[in-house]
Amino acid sequence: NAGVTQTPKFRVLKTGQSMTLLCAQDMNHEYMYWYRQDPGMGLRLIHYSVGEGTTAKGEVPDGYNVSRLKKQNFLLGLESAAPSQTSVYFCASRPGGNTGELFFGEGSRLTVL
Amino acid sequence: ELKVEQNPLFLSMQEGKNYTIYCNYSTTSDRLYWYRQDPGKSLESLFVLLSNGAVKQEGRLMASLDTKARLSTLHITAAVHDLSATYFCAVNPYTDKLIFGTGTRLQVFP
Numbered sequence: 001n002a003g004v005t006q007t008p009k010f011r012v013l014k015t016g017q018s019m020t021l022l023c024a025q026d027m028n029h030e031y032m033y034w035y036r037q038d039p040g041m042g043l044r045l046i047h048y049s050v051g052e053g054t055t056a057k058g059e060v061p062d063g064y065n066v067s068r069l070k071k072q073n074f075l076l077g078l079e080s081a082a083p084s085q086t087s088v089y090f091c092a093s094r095p096g097g098n099t100g101e102l103f104f105g106e107g108s109r110l111t112v113l
Numbered sequence: 114e115l116k117v118e119q120n121p122l123f124l125s126m127q128e129g130k131n132y133t134i135y136c137n138y139s140t141t142s143d144r145l146y147w148y149r150q151d152p153g154k155s156l157e158s159l160f161v162l163l164s165n166g167a168v169k170q171e172g173r174l175m176a177s178l179d180t181k182a183r184l185s186t187l188h189i190t191a192a193v194h195d196l197s198a199t200y201f202c203a204v205n206p207y208t209d210k211l212i213f214g215t216g217t218r219l220q221v222f223p
Contacts, residue, residue: 042215050209101146104156
C-alpha cells in the first residue's frame with residue numbers, strides 16, 4: 001500500500017530558485033498537511049487543506065504557497081527559495097472528523113544554498 | 114496561540130529503568146497523539162488519546178491524558194535499546210490543525 005508519497009525525496013536549490021514538492025495520498029483522506037522539521041523545533045505546520053480546492057495557513061506559512069486541485073494531491077511551492085527554508089518537509093493526511101490520527105509521508109529533504 | 118511543551122527534551126537512560134516523558138499544552142483539548150520517529154525516518158503513530166482519563170498501553174509504553182491539567186504522559190517501563198527514538202506529542206485544539214511538541218530524544222544504553 002502506497003499511503004502518503006512525497007516527491008522528490010531530496011533536492012538542492014540555489015537561493016532564489018523555485019520548486020514544488022508533491023504529496024499524493026491514496027487513502028481518500030479529506031485533510032492534508034505540510035509540516036517542516038528543523039533540529040530542536042519539532043514539526044511546524046506550514047499550510048493545510050480540509051478538502052479539494054481549499055487551503056489554509058498554519059504556523060509558518062510565509063515564503064510558501066500550496067494548492068489542492070485534486071483530492072489526492074497537495075502541492076507545496078517555494079517561489080524564491082531562501083537558506084532559511086533548508087529543512088525536512090513532511091506531508092501528512094487524515095480522514096474527515098476531528099479524531100483521526102495523521103499518516104505521514106517519508107519526508108523530503110531540501111537544502112537551499 | 115496553542116503551545117505544546119515536552120520535557121525532557123533529551124533523555125539518556127539505562128536499559129531496564131523506568132521513566133516518564135511529559136507533554137503540557139496551553140489550551141483546551143481532549144485529543145492528544147503520540148508519535149515515534151527513528152533517525153532519518155518518518156513519524157509513526159503510537160497512541161491516540163481522545164478523552165480525559167484515557168490510558169493506552171503498547172508493550173513497554175503507556176500513555177495517559179489528563180485534560181483538566183492539560184497534561185499527557187508517556188511512561189517507559191524497563192527500557193530496552195529498541196525504544197531509542199524521538200517521541201512527539203501532538204494536540205488537536207478543536208480545530209483542523211494538529212500542533213506538535215518539540216520532541217523528546219530518548220537514548221537507551223546498556
